[in-house]
Amino acid sequence: MTNPRADRVREVARLAQRSARARRRQFLAEGPQAVREALRLDADRRDRGAAAVVDDVYASAEFLARHPEIADLAERTGRLRLADDAVLAAMADTVSPQGIVAVCRLLDVSLEEVLAPGPSLVAVMCRVQDPGNAGTILRAADSAGADAVVLTAGSVDVYNPKAVRSTAGSLFHVPVVLGQDPSVLAERLRAAGVGILAADGTGPLDLDELQDASAARRSRVGGAAPDVPEASAGYRLEEPTAWLFGNEAQGLSDEEKELADHRVAVPLYGAAESLNVGTAATVCLYASARSQRRSAPAG
Amino acid sequence: MTNPRADRVREVARLAQRSARARRRQFLAEGPQAVREALRLDADRRDRGAAAVVDDVYASAEFLARHPEIADLAERTGRLRLADDAVLAAMADTVSPQGIVAVCRLLDVSLEEVLAPGPSLVAVMCRVQDPGNAGTILRAADSAGADAVVLTAGSVDVYNPKAVRSTAGSLFHVPVVLGQDPSVLAERLRAAGVGILAADGTGPLDLDELQDASAARRSRVGGAAPDVPEASAGYRLEEPTAWLFGNEAQGLSDEEKELADHRVAVPLYGAAESLNVGTAATVCLYASARSQRRSAPAG
Numbered sequence: 001m002t003n004p005r006a007d008r009v010r011e012v013a014r015l016a017q018r019s020a021r022a023r024r025r026q027f028l029a030e031g032p033q034a035v036r037e038a039l040r041l042d043a044d045r046r047d048r049g050a051a052a053v054v055d056d057v058y059a060s061a062e063f064l065a066r067h068p069e070i071a072d073l074a075e076r077t078g079r080l081r082l083a084d085d086a087v088l089a090a091m092a093d094t095v096s097p098q099g100i101v102a103v104c105r106l107l108d109v110s111l112e113e114v115l116a117p118g119p120s121l122v123a124v125m126c127r128v129q130d131p132g133n134a135g136t137i138l139r140a141a142d143s144a145g146a147d148a149v150v151l152t153a154g155s156v157d158v159y160n161p162k163a164v165r166s167t168a169g170s171l172f173h174v175p176v177v178l179g180q181d182p183s184v185l186a187e188r189l190r191a192a193g194v195g196i197l198a199a200d201g202t203g204p205l206d207l208d209e210l211q212d213a214s215a216a217r218r219s220r221v222g223g224a225a226p227d228v229p230e231a232s233a234g235y236r237l238e239e240p241t242a243w244l245f246g247n248e249a250q251g252l253s254d255e256e257k258e259l260a261d262h263r264v265a266v267p268l269y270g271a272a273e274s275l276n277v278g279t280a281a282t283v284c285l286y287a288s289a290r291s292q293r294r295s296a297p298a299g
Numbered sequence: 300m301t302n303p304r305a306d307r308v309r310e311v312a313r314l315a316q317r318s319a320r321a322r323r324r325q326f327l328a329e330g331p332q333a334v335r336e337a338l339r340l341d342a343d344r345r346d347r348g349a350a351a352v353v354d355d356v357y358a359s360a361e362f363l364a365r366h367p368e369i370a371d372l373a374e375r376t377g378r379l380r381l382a383d384d385a386v387l388a389a390m391a392d393t394v395s396p397q398g399i400v401a402v403c404r405l406l407d408v409s410l411e412e413v414l415a416p417g418p419s420l421v422a423v424m425c426r427v428q429d430p431g432n433a434g435t436i437l438r439a440a441d442s443a444g445a446d447a448v449v450l451t452a453g454s455v456d457v458y459n460p461k462a463v464r465s466t467a468g469s470l471f472h473v474p475v476v477l478g479q480d481p482s483v484l485a486e487r488l489r490a491a492g493v494g495i496l497a498a499d500g501t502g503p504l505d506l507d508e509l510q511d512a513s514a515a516r517r518s519r520v521g522g523a524a525p526d527v528p529e530a531s532a533g534y535r536l537e538e539p540t541a542w543l544f545g546n547e548a549q550g551l552s553d554e555e556k557e558l559a560d561h562r563v564a565v566p567l568y569g570a571a572e573s574l575n576v577g578t579a580a581t582v583c584l585y586a587s588a589r590s591q592r593r594s595a596p597a598g
Contacts, residue, residue: 033572132431140578145568173570208589215514269444269588271472273332279439282578283585289568290507 001058001083004090012058012091012103018157025106026055027159028091029172031098032067037169038102039073046076053172056103058083058091063099070100093161106159107171108178111150111185115192119147121288122194122242126182126256127154128277130248134158135166136278137245142170144285145293150177150185150242186259194240196260198252199284201274203263207287210237210264214291235262237291245281300357300382303389311357311390311402317456324405325354326458327390328471330397331366336468337401338372345375352471355402357382357390362398369399392460405458406470407477410449410484414491418446420587421493421541425481425555426453427576429547433457434465435577436544441469443584444592449476449484449541481543485558493539495559497551498583500573502562506586509536509563513590534561536590544580 003009014020015028029038035057042053057074058081064071074080088097114122123141128134134156141149151158158164158178164171186196213232244260246252257263266275266283275283302308313319314327328337334356341352356373357380363370373379387396413421422440427433433455440448450457457463457477463470485495512531543559545551556562565574565582574582 136575136578139571139575142569142571143565143567143574143578168571168573168575170569170571208593211589212593219518266442266585268442269592270441270469272438272441272467272469274467275442276435276438276467279435279442279577279581282581286565286582290510293568294507294511 001081001087004086006087009087009090012056012101015103016093016161018160021106021157021159026103027106027164028093028161029102029104029164030092030094030100030161031165032063032070032100033169034164034167034171035100035102036070036073037172038104039070039077041172043073043076051105052077053104053107054102055079055105056081057100058088058102059100060085060088067100074100094165108158108176111177111180111188114148114150114175114177115188115194117147118192118240119194120240120292121146121285122148122150122189123281123285124150124152124185124242124244125155126152126244126252127247128245129156131156131160131163132166133248133276133278135163135168137281138163138167138174138176139170140278140282140285142167142174144282144289146174146285146289148175148177150180152182152185153179182256182259189242194242195235196242196244197235197284198244198257198260198263199246199266199280200252200257200263201265201268201280203265205233205235205262205264207264207266207284210235211287211291214238214295218295233262237288238295241288243281243284243288245277245284248277300380300386303385305386308386308389311355311400314402315392315460317459320405320456320458325402326405326463327392327460328401328403328463329391329393329399329460330464331362331369331399332468333463333466333470334399334401335369335372336471337403338369338376340471342372342375350404351376352403352406353401354378354404355380356399357387357401358399359384359387366399373399393464407457407475410476410479410487413447413449413474413476414487414493416446417491417539418493419539419591420445420584421447421449421488422580422584423449423451423484423541423543424454425451425543425551426546427544428455430455430459430462431465432547432575432577434462434467436580437462437466437473437475438469439577439581439584441466441473443581443588445473445584445588447474447476449479451481451484452478481555481558488541493541494534495541495543496534496583497543497556497559497562498545498565498579499551499556499562500564500567500579502564504532504534504561504563506563506565506583509534510586510590513537513594517594532561536587537594540587542580542583542587544576544583547576
């Protein structure tokens with residue numbers, strides 16, 4: 001493909017718009033990392049006879065020569081087309097396109113699908129607006145081994161090109177649930193045995209206290225019934241947990257906070273007034289992951 | 300001030316350029332949070348008879364009416380001028396200026412100043428390029444109570460308007476040292492009794508193991524000589540530590556890694572290949588802060 005004004009090129013470029021993505025149930029992955037992860041998931045699904053993820057791949061000959069593993073995966077889809085740099089630039093959202101784009105099918109799943117196997121760790125974004133923050137939180141959730149990421153109604157579209165880029169491929173690793181009503185979500189999480197913690201800088205519980213209480217229980221496994229330090233309010237960080245993270249400007253609303261079992265603050269040791277939501281989410285999710293994994297039976 | 304083309308307005312706007320900042324030894328803080336923190340630091344320094352931080356403040360009458368605390372601080376500098384929105388827009392780097400900007404003096408200090416009192420926790424950015432990442436790491440360092448942030452030569456300018464915004468005021472809380480040569484820095488840190496850890500996804504040590512070893516020592520205070528689990532290689536996370544964080548695309552160079560006592564990986568529990576540098580820095584700095592503070596004598 002050499003004509004950047006071709007209809008097909010325009011159609012791909014239009015996936016930068018939320019309305020086009022919603023109508024066609026497709027979005028765009030750009031660059032080697034995102035496209036490779038999309039292709040890996042696609043290959044994995046095809047092997048299992050499940051629905052495809054990647055509908056089309058466009059790449060330059062030069063890119064494919066430089067990335068044989070991605071070229072091989074792309075070939076296997078049967079949907080790879082060569083495109084020159086002008087075409088790729090017209091398709092992509094980034095100023096400097098990186099030689100490959102893939103048109104992918106929307107990946108989000110239902111809340112039921114995520115809750116059925118009994119998740120241990122869930123990240124919930126409540127009206128997070130910045131695509132970079134949403135992508136960073138999704139990537140941190142993947143890194144911490146979260147079982148799912150949920151976005152409430154009114155959040156940024158996770159298929160926004162900047163959000164997709166910020167996930168660095170994690171969008172293709174972690175199941176994502178979109179458009180949830182917070183109170184229905186809280187009810188369902190609880191029914192599935194998942195506790196709910198609100199990340200809230202003004203919360204009465206301190207994340208370090210929760211971690212200490214968890215560590216104290218760990219060090220007494222097989223011994224006497226563990227003391228639960230009062231500061232943890234009885235919440236066990238090692239148990240299945242969904243964390244609520246709020247809007248970057250306003251934080252969690254009062255209504256959102258009330259849905260949680262507890263409001264937990266990440267301690268601020270310096271003079272900073274607050275953490276950004278991506279940073280707070282990282283600390284909270286890693287604290288849970290650490291408590292859960294260190295408490296699990298070895299092996 | 301009502302003329303957005305006035306010489307003074309152009310001079311302020313020019314502080315968006317690194318060369319102008321370096322020549323005039325000034326930079327621009329924009330918006331209520333950054334300017335308030337600049338003014339607080341300025342008031343604190345003036346009270347102590349130290350050099351001023353804020354040279355000039357420009358704000359709209361409407362902004363000052365809405366923010367009486369900031370208006371009061373700004374008045375006390377004797378350098379507050381009223382400016383209308385067109386002037387503020389011409390001065391500021393952001394598309395939607397927030398009613399106030401302050402011309403500040405460069406704040407960075409010498410390495411000697413930072414090392415003299417014996418720092419416990421230092422964040423070192425090695426050739427970090429993205430201003431948003433640099434700001435996020437500086438804010439995370441402040442949150443974790445770090446004593447200083449050091450940038451090596453070839454790093455982004457921390458006075459870049461986007462970096463300043465991303466620090467959310469933390470630039471005015473934590474001493475910053477710029478332009479360091481990595482090997483000289485490592486030597487000085489070691490001479491000051493500060494251990495050096497490289498945050499490196501491929502590192503042989505696992506941050507969780509270091510934390511476990513630290514917690515195990517804590518739980519045996521006053522008892523038998525503590526066992527040091529082998530996986531921690533004898534490094535004590537509760538001791539004074541400088542963390543090295545690498546360039547976002549390439550990570551730490553081999554030379555940078557060799558300057559560290561140990562290379563430490565943040566565990567990846569999911570399918571993510573790596574953490575972004577801001578996220579990794581947050582997890583590492585909080586792990587150190589937690590180990591250090593939990594080990595410190597109570598009170």
